[in-house]
Amino acid sequence: MTVTVRPAAPADVGEILRMIRALAAYERQPDAVRATEDMLADRLFGPDPQVFALIAELAGRPVGLALWFLNFSTWTGRHGLYLEDLFVDPEARRAGIARALFRGLAEEARKRDCARIDWAVLDWNEDAKRFYRSIGGYHSTGWEPWRLDGPALAAMQEE
Incomplete structure (x- = not known):
């Protein structure tokens, strides 16, 4: 079966949330x-x-999502794509959906002259890590993710 990847449209919002x-x-x-x-x-x-989001379809049915936004590298002087969410319905896994979504992301990066695609993966998700390695991705070392949210964010906003 052929995988189709396309930009998300307003009618996809329910599927995106799902x-x-x-x-x-x-x-x-x-x-x-x-x-x-x-x-x-x-x-x-x-x-x-x-x-922004890309939707992957099999037989006209949404089965995959890549949700992303632009970031910026002062070192390269160029934008990058940050992949916030990559998801493939369990019954559609191992059918090339994630690879097709990454091809779509790579095309977006080319069109926008982005220097790279970044993302995070949970430390226990070995299947995802294997897939990312298979497409040439690698674990970036030296940088740790940090976050400010909830009460600490509210306190900072009030300073």
């Missing part, structure tokens, strides 16, 4: 998703979108 929720469940955080269809529609398709 896949985000399925990814959260897979990542052992089923109750963490706070996004709504309205929020996603606004961020992806509003007047100044800063987040």
